[in-house]
Amino acid sequence: MEFHLASDDGTPIYRQIMTQVQHMIASGRLRPGDQMPSVRALASQLLVNPNTVGRAYKDLEAMGLIEPRQGSGTIVAEGGSPLARSEKRRIIIGRIDALLVEARQLGFSIEEVKNLMDKRDAAMGTKRTA
Amino acid sequence: MEFHLASDDGTPIYRQIMTQVQHMIASGRLRPGDQMPSVRALASQLLVNPNTVGRAYKDLEAMGLIEPRQGSGTIVAEGGSPLARSEKRRIIIGRIDALLVEARQLGFSIEEVKNLMDKRDAAMGTKRTA
DNA sequence: TCAAGTGTATTAAACTTTTAAGACATTAAG
DNA sequence: CTTAATGTCTTAAAAGTTTAATACACTTGA
Structure with a gap:
């Protein structure tokens, strides 16, 4: 799973993560049921604090795009149909x-x-x- | 002069202002020598603090896109980008x-x-x- | 059972962004 | 000169973002 934080316009990191995930779901590269990278794994990959990724995941969950599974990881939600x-x-x-x-x-x-x-x-x- | 702040991804206001001005200059809607809206006028129009607009103007000046004239206003700079x-x-x-x-x-x-x-x-x- | 990995939460600090109120020198117009 | 408008600056406070170091309960697999 490739993520890249490049925006140099001051956009908060957690927002950039959210946008990336939204677009991956929109394009079908992430499909319902797919495992998301763990909070710690993605944080390590992006050289970012785990709390920052956690913040992005929490907001994505509130939007109904992903579902956390206590103990196991986080998966892409069912209803998250690709964008028109x-x-x-x-x-x-x-x-x-x-x-x-x-x-x-x-x-x-x-x-x-x-x-x-x-x-x-x-x-x-x-x-x-x- | 129409400005609109719409970005909902947490982008700082002063960055959005900078982008707008850059785009207006790039598209020719703002041409070298044109008067920019005053710091206070634009702040009032955007319902934003004058210091926020001032921050954007200061950075735009550092980029060579606009030129402040003490006492009178701010104008779009002559010449293009100084970048190689x-x-x-x-x-x-x-x-x-x-x-x-x-x-x-x-x-x-x-x-x-x-x-x-x-x-x-x-x-x-x-x-x-x- | 045990250990490792998971999401979640707390507390604290550093930093950035934004607002606020006010001040100054300069310029233009009366 | 006077007045108003301009860009710039200072100081302060509030809010948001990020990092940091933990801690907890849950799940999985050995």
Whole structure:
């Protein structure tokens, strides 16, 4: 399970964790019944305090996305159906808009961005598991 | 000048203000020499403390995006970002990688992302003042 | 039973963010 | 000059975030 905390805009860590889990569930990479990484394991992986992960898990539980099992771990909840295509589209468009604005500010044309995307995608693709 | 603070992910207010201004400059809605809203006026509009806006303006000035004029207001700075091309490239590649990861998680192919990018870029272009 | 791993909880401290009230020098307009 | 508006600064307090060191009850597997 790959997590990455990269946001440099001051977003609290526990919020970033929540967003990651939400998106993983939305995309189907985490499915109902799947085991979540333990609080301590994820904290260790992210080099973060266990309480911070616990905070994220607690809020995700309140949202009904995950279910803690005392003693054993935490699993993805049943009702947590993947987001509708329209919702996924709304999310990705927000990211794209942000990238376009950033690119324009930095002086990159859309063609340059798309070329860079191809290169980066090819580099990432070599690591793909499926 | 329309500002809106909507982010519900715990992002600090002054960061949201900075992002808004950056995007307005990037999109051409704010051009070099334009008057920025005063610290107090923007604070009043956003129902936020003047110090919070001041913090955002101070950081934006440090980035070279705006220039304070003692006594009169604050204007959008001339000239572009002082960053070197290599530095700009490093930044934009980071954004692209994040977008690719997100897109993959949400189930979008790179072709779909590039198509959406073209559409969004065209939509933004119509608002440009050129 | 025993040990290890699990989620949860408490208490405390450090740090960041935001609000608050006020002050100062500078600028523009009357 | 006077007045009002500007950016900037100080001090303080409140709130939120993160880390830290524990502790507890529960579950699993040996």
